[in-house]
Amino acid sequence: MPLHAGEPTPQADAAPAPKGKAKPAGKKQKETKLGMRATKDGDFSEWYSQVVIESEMISHYDVSGCYILRPWAYAIWDEIKNWFDAEIKKLGVQNAYFPLFITEEALTTEKDHVEGFAAEVAWVTKSGSSDLDRPLAIRPTSETVMYPFYRDWIRSHRDLPLRLNQWTNVVRWEFKHPTPFIRSREFLWQEGHTAFATRGEADAEVHTILDLYAAIYQDLLAVPVVRGVKSSKEKFAGALYTTTVEAFIPHTGRGIQGGTSHCLGQNFSKMFNIEFETEDGTRAHAWQNSWGFTTRSIGVMIMTHGDDRGVVIPPRVCAVQVVLIPIPSTKLGEEARAAMAARAAEIEAALKTAGLRVRVDDRDNYTPGWKYNYWELRGVPLRLELGPKDMEAGVAMLARRDTGAKESVAWADVAARVPQLLDTIQSDMLAKAKATLDTCIEQVTTWEGFMAALERKHAVLAPWCDEESVEEDVKRRSAGKDGENKDAREATMGAKTLCIPLEQPELPEGTMCFASGKPAKNWALWGRSY
CATH class of the missing domain: 3.40.50.800 (Anticodon-binding domain)
Known part of the structure; x- marks a missing residue:
């Protein structure tokens, strides 16, 4: 890919004073009054907290879990947006915008979907000092906002495919430890929502979009990712299946979901009655996809390339x-x-x-x-x-x-x-x-090898019987007792499937699941995760 041209972002004349745990300043830091005080190898969490501030990527805001994206960070998002937007338009995708608010009735139309987001949904209940007649949800994602209108817009096979995307923000009221870019209550993303006449068309698009997500990470952000399919337990709520690109942070030994492309099947079209007249005059439900990529990618880039002198940004972004x-x-x-x-x-x-x-x-x-x-x-x-x-x-x-x-x-x-x-x-x-x-992905076949790899802060490729109950058992058995602080808790959190890689090693006949002893169906990538 060519390097992108454009005007540089103006910068302040001086960096803010470093915050956080201090260590003795070196000669260079004394002279310049710039520089990191935590080290990436010594205290990764503190290093990351410092580097996103000192490099003028973000500023903290007075709502927990929300952050200001400063121009130096937003410029990276612009480069990603410009590239991806051009690519999806080549596919015939059009941009649109749908409202921020969702009625409770619309949100609860698809039971599995709303259950998957229930704990993260933020609600507006007042207007001034008056209670609203009915509470309004702030979108955690837009399936239930958009699909009632897909029902109205799609009448015939001539109306398909319908391929829309929006660049917007969403709110997910996370209660886990907030981390800039990685886990925040409000973030920026693109979300594509498409409808097709056949499953074949939907399947093809799912993988095309996944390839574009992989290209953003690898060709723009210089971050390697593993392409795969989520397990039944980890797939998007209400989806037929979910594909994903997974990154890995060696310093923490944790995987991180980088972008997902979902085949929704006909589940949502049946719930929202999205039907069309086929060429032979019969009625059929549309096949649908949704796919999304977020500003989390910037945090993954910082964690991957940054060093004790600050961030290291790939030239293309x-x-x-x-x-x-x-x-x-x-x-x-x-x-x-x-x-x-x-x-x-x-x-x-x-x-x-x-x-x-x-x-x-x-x-x-x-x-x-x-x-x-x-x-x-x-x-x-x-x-x-x-x-x-x-x-x-x-x-x-x-x-x-x-x-x-x-x-x-x-x-x-x-x-x-x-x-x-x-x-x-x-x-x-x-x-x-x-x-x-x-070097951080180990291929093992036994429980003992699995646990040893986790202790080395590695991801693990292991043969698996592909059963949800076994995945739950692995998470329970691989978790230690909570420690007294956050870092200790993270070190003992249970492992889960990150994905079932699309590129599978040979699975010899008779291979057994590393965790259950049942016949293995595939190789799964496991690890602790963000």
């Missing part, structure tokens, strides 16, 4: 792909300073002409070292330095954020070399994350 920092010495005269500024402007123009998002940081109230740390904290993929010696040699120094590697490039070659290097950074970030993921 970063608001600023290259930051150009002139380094005028105090000994330089006005003429030399003007020449450096002119050269920086020429390089900036050449890079923008090449389609890149570029920022020149020529602020004269900060030292070069402060600027280096400022942009490293924010994860800008590539830094271009232009100092007095570079001016004499006719070169610029390029420094990679992901590896720290530097190289000197002649001015005439910068516009050609930088796009190549950004592509290399993008592919190297994915390759590194993929190699790490591969």
Whole structure:
């Protein structure tokens, strides 16, 4: 995929003071008053809490579980939105918008569906000081908002397929520990809702969308994912089946659902009476899908690539792909300073002409070292330095954020070399994350091997009989006693199926389920999860 061009997002002149558990500041931190105080390996939870604030991704809000997405984070969502929106429009999907509120009657139309969301539904019960005649739910998802109108709009096979998507927010009143991007009470997403005449069409779309979700993670965010099908216990409430892309966070040993594409079958169309006249004049219920992808993906990206210096953002989604920092010495005269500024402007123009998002940081109230740390904290993929010696040699120094590697490039070659290097950074970030993921998935066949892998904070690929009662038993048996603090509780939480991978290892005849001893039907990916 090509790198996306666009205007960079304005930034504040200084980062906020670090919060959280402090550790002695190093020399560089003392000089710049920037930097992380928690380490990714030492205290992952505290590191993540700090990095999303210090990198100006979010600000906390006075409603628990809700966060402000600052421009540096929203720019990433824009890149995802722009790419995915273009791709689904190629498929014939159209954008629409449906209301935020749902009547109780509509919400409860599909019993399994509402039971799946009941604990998370937020209700509006008052208008000013007056009680509403009937409470209104704030959408946790929009099936029950949209499908009464699908019933009105779909009359004939000529009205199919109907393929709509909306970019919106939803509210799910989570009671678990809130985590920016990962688990919040309000988040942004896209939700697609489609209807077809046949199951074959619906099945094909489910997997097409799943491939697009995998592409967002792997091609844009440089995060490897496993494509699979959810177990009956973990599938979307009311769906025929659910497909998913699953990511894994090695530092916590926990899987995380990255995006889901559901085949709803005819369940909702029967509940909402979405019928159409077929070509032969008979009546049939539509086959439906729904699919969604959220801002959780940004948190997965931060957790995957971030380091002790801050976030590391892949070039394809970063608001600023290259930051150009002139380094005028105090000994330089006005003429030399003007020449450096002119050269920086020429390089900036050449890079923008090449389609890149570029920022020149020529602020004269900060030292070069402060600027280096400022942009490293924010994860800008590539830094271009232009100092007095570079001016004499006719070169610029390029420094990679992901590896720290530097190289000197002649001015005439910068516009050609930088796009190549950004592509290399993008592919190297994915390759590194993929190699790490591969070491974190263990293939086992016994309960003892399963538990040992969990203790190593790994995901486990194990043969399974595909029975819900066995999955529940695994979760119970793999959970330890709750500790005194959150980290201890997370370390002892039970494991569940993350997915049944679409790419299955060979399952020899006679293979037994690792947990029950019954004949195995497939390989399932298990793990603790967010």
